[in-house]
Amino acid sequence: MRLFPTLCLPLLINLLFHSCSPSARLDQVEQAECIPAAKFRPLGDSSETLLFKSHIAFFREHYSGLFLIKTMPDSSTHVVFLSELGLNLLDLRYKDDQFEVVSVQEFLNKPSILRTLENDFRTLLLDLSAVGSFGLDETIEDGLPAELLIFRYRKKKYVYFNSEVKGTYRILTKKGIFKIVKFNMVRTNGLEIEIVHKHVQLHITLQLVNQLGGHADR
Amino acid sequence: MKLKKTSLSFVSILTVFLLPIAITAGQGTFVPVADQEQLMEKINQNALEIESIQSSFIQKKQLEYLDETILSKGKFWFRKENNLRWAYEEPFEYAIIIHGGKFQIKDGEQISTYDIESNAAFREINDLIIGMVQGNLMERDKFDLNAFENEQQYLLKLVPREIQMRDVIDQMEVYFDKADLMVSEIVMRESEKDFTVITFIDRSINEIIPNAVFTTAY
Numbered sequence: 001m002r003l004f005p006t007l008c009l010p011l012l013i014n015l016l017f018h019s020c021s022p023s024a025r026l027d028q029v030e031q032a033e034c035i036p037a038a039k040f041r042p043l044g045d046s047s048e049t050l051l052f053k054s055h056i057a058f059f060r061e062h063y064s065g066l067f068l069i070k071t072m073p074d075s076s077t078h079v080v081f082l083s084e085l086g087l088n089l090l091d092l093r094y095k096d097d098q099f100e101v102v103s104v105q106e107f108l109n110k111p112s113i114l115r116t117l118e119n120d121f122r123t124l125l126l127d128l129s130a131v132g133s134f135g136l137d138e139t140i141e142d143g144l145p146a147e148l149l150i151f152r153y154r155k156k157k158y159v160y161f162n163s164e165v166k167g168t169y170r171i172l173t174k175k176g177i178f179k180i181v182k183f184n185m186v187r188t189n190g191l192e193i194e195i196v197h198k199h200v201q202l203h204i205t206l207q208l209v210n211q212l213g214g215h216a217d218r
Numbered sequence: 219m220k221l222k223k224t225s226l227s228f229v230s231i232l233t234v235f236l237l238p239i240a241i242t243a244g245q246g247t248f249v250p251v252a253d254q255e256q257l258m259e260k261i262n263q264n265a266l267e268i269e270s271i272q273s274s275f276i277q278k279k280q281l282e283y284l285d286e287t288i289l290s291k292g293k294f295w296f297r298k299e300n301n302l303r304w305a306y307e308e309p310f311e312y313a314i315i316i317h318g319g320k321f322q323i324k325d326g327e328q329i330s331t332y333d334i335e336s337n338a339a340f341r342e343i344n345d346l347i348i349g350m351v352q353g354n355l356m357e358r359d360k361f362d363l364n365a366f367e368n369e370q371q372y373l374l375k376l377v378p379r380e381i382q383m384r385d386v387i388d389q390m391e392v393y394f395d396k397a398d399l400m401v402s403e404i405v406m407r408e409s410e411k412d413f414t415v416i417t418f419i420d421r422s423i424n425e426i427i428p429n430a431v432f433t434t435a436y
Contacts, residue, residue: 082288209310
């Protein structure tokens with residue numbers, strides 16, 4: 001009988017706090033007519049080619065190199081992971097919210113890894129105009145004003161915090177009440193992105209090193 | 219680059235350190251070398267006489283769908299036996315250091331250390347990088363080799379024999395200056411339009427390189 005309070009009390013408290021959190025309630029925020037996409041676009045101008053220094057820690061394995069995000073004239077986006085010596089480790093093509101594996105090296109070619117990486121990059125690349133119902137609100141982040149965007153998509157809840165004053169951007173993706181992935185972005189000095197998974201030993205860091213310009217003319 | 223502290227797959231190592239074909243404009247047409255065995259003997263003999271090498275390098279990555287070239291620059295230092303510092307300076311600082319049986323990676327302020335002898339994969343990296351900078355990579359039995367020459371250079375085309383390696387690299391070309399039989403350029407080709415070119419410049423041979431160069435504090 002003593003097990004009940006031991007096990008259930010923390011769960012109930014957790015439920016209570018999560019369900020009352022302003023960031024967790026889609027129905028409590030203002031339902032706007034359209035998402036101000038420019039404010040809630042994690043990577044900024046989508047026509048630019050972004051080159052990131054990257055590090056992926058997956059359980060005991062570590063991968064480092066360069067991440068390239070390139071938007072093509074047909075509105076598809078390539079997400080390419082390169083080794084330091086420039087060889088392709090992974091090339092994903094994203095269009096109409098679907099990923100296609102263009103190429104992948106054997107050691108990354110595992111469904112669980114690919115699915116997880118695809119989900120992470122979907123969060124960064126997602127076209128918000130495709131999102132149905134959503135809410136907008138204002139909140140306070142560390143004492144400073146921030147804008148809040150909440151929506152459900154693909155059975156997950158997405159919570160975006162955009163603090164232009166702090167130069168930070170945060171996205172939480174949740175399943176039920178549990179946070180599953182946290183994206184921390186700092187824009188004060190270039191762009192740094194940290195992707196932290198709650199239930200998988202996966203940690204990704206991306207640091208913008210170069211913006212190469214616009215579309216390839218092909 | 220993939221790094222796994224216990225068991226790294228050979229393919230991932232090759233992904234990082236191997237390479238394919240080349241394109242050299244304005245240097246004359248290459249024709250097959252009449253006596254390939256004799257050339258290999260000369261190159262290997264030259265490698266034996268090298269005690270140390272210092273050089274800057276320029277690395278250019280070309281992707282089929284990218285107008286821009288991804289440019290990296292750096293320096294490397296090699297000293298017999300098995301001491302190497304391969305350091306990128308642009309677009310960000312990153313160094314691979316091999317010294318005293320240890321394999322270290324310095325990524326900004328973050329340093330990771332691996333034991334070469336305890337891990338077959340790091341032994342492969344060790345052999346490959348050092349073979350590459352010395353010019354005796356073609357000794358390895360993992361490639362089919364064809365030698366060509368023009369007035370200024372020898373060109374060795376290496377085609378991986380192993381299927382796993384061919385998944386990563388179509389072909390590698392290594393250019394040697396005839397004047398000193400040193401490697402001047404390496405081209406790694408993953409496909410016809412995806413390739414990486416590493417050009418070595420400002421080389422100096424057999425100068426004293428202090429131990430401090432092969433430490434993370436340097």
